[in-house]
Amino acid sequence: MSANKVNTRPTLRVELPECPGQAPRPLCFADIFGNDNPVEMEIGCGKAKLLIARARSHIDRNFIGIDYIWKFIKIGHQRAEKRGLSNIRFIKAEARQVIGEFTPLESIAIFHIYFPDPWPKRRHQKRRLINSSFAELLHSRLEPNGRIEIATDDFDYFMAIQTAFAETVSLWSSIEQSIDQPLFEAEAKTNYELKFMAGGRMLHYLEVLK
Numbered sequence: 069m070s071a072n073k074v075n076t077r078p079t080l081r082v083e084l085p086e087c088p089g090q091a092p093r094p095l096c097f098a099d100i101f102g103n104d105n106p107v108e109m110e111i112g113c114g115k116a117k118l119l120i121a122r123a124r125s126h127i128d129r130n131f132i133g134i135d136y137i138w139k140f141i142k143i144g145h146q147r148a149e150k151r152g153l154s155n156i157r158f159i160k161a162e163a164r165q166v167i168g169e170f171t172p173l174e175s176i177a178i179f180h181i182y183f184p185d186p187w188p189k190r191r192h193q194k195r196r197l198i199n200s201s202f203a204e205l206l207h208s209r210l211e212p213n214g215r216i217e218i219a220t221d222d223f224d225y226f227m228a229i230q231t232a233f234a235e236t237v238s239l240w241s242s243i244e245q246s247i248d249q250p251l252f253e254a255e256a257k258t259n260y261e262l263k264f265m266a267g268g269r270m271l272h273y274l275e276v277l278k
């Protein structure tokens with residue numbers, strides 16, 4: 069499919085172009101989904117197990133899964149098509165670009181970020197997705213009263229995530245955390261959550277309200 073072209077199959081796939089320096093071209097969710105229902109976005113959705121479960125049980129909401137690995141997007145897309153879901157779309161792209169350049173202000177009801185890559189080596193930590201500027205970016209795209217749900221098994225990254233939200237604390241009405249006890253209603257466990265639970269890893273959850 070050519071850059072930024074949207075096809076008309078029941079589950080759309082949107083390919084985003086590399087466009088550094090260009091003016092933002094916001095996605096129009098009402099056109100994409102054909103309704104004004106609330107939109108939830110999963111960042112790094114992998115094979116989209118949780119997102120598909122949510123899309124099935126919340127047909128009055130819309131769902132966008134973002135991942136930069138084509139293999140996962142394809143699996144998520146096929147699973148959604150098989151279930152005839154019309155309220156879910158996938159974007160194969162880098163999440164910061166999708167959110168920063170294409171996601172309208174105050175348009176997202178919930179950001180889901182489950183088990184973001186922890187980049188444990190010190191020299192790789194600058195590749196981590198969540199830092200204070202990313203927290204500010206998410207805040208700008210969240211609807212009033214919107215929320216962010218985060219889970220990780222990596223304690224060091226969890227501390228860094230807490231710091232990112234502590235540094236932007238004035239933006240948030242509530243920040244809650246827990247260990248081994250999800251803070252949010254989940255229709256399914258994600259693939260990584262199952263894998264880490266089976267391995268006896270301690271899981272850290274954070275819920276942030278705008």
Ligand SMILES: C[S@@+](CC[C@H](N)C(=O)[O-])C[C@H]1O[C@@H](n2cnc3c(N)ncnc32)[C@H](O)[C@@H]1O
Pocket residue numbers: 111112113114115134135136137140161162163164181182183184185197258259260261
């Ligand atoms: C550890 S996996 C977790 C997958 C899924 N959330 C789960 O819990 O099973 C992290 C996923 O995030 C994706 N990812 C990491 N950084 C990304 C980025 N900046 N933009 C888009 N996808 C990203 C990876 O390709 C991978 O599929």
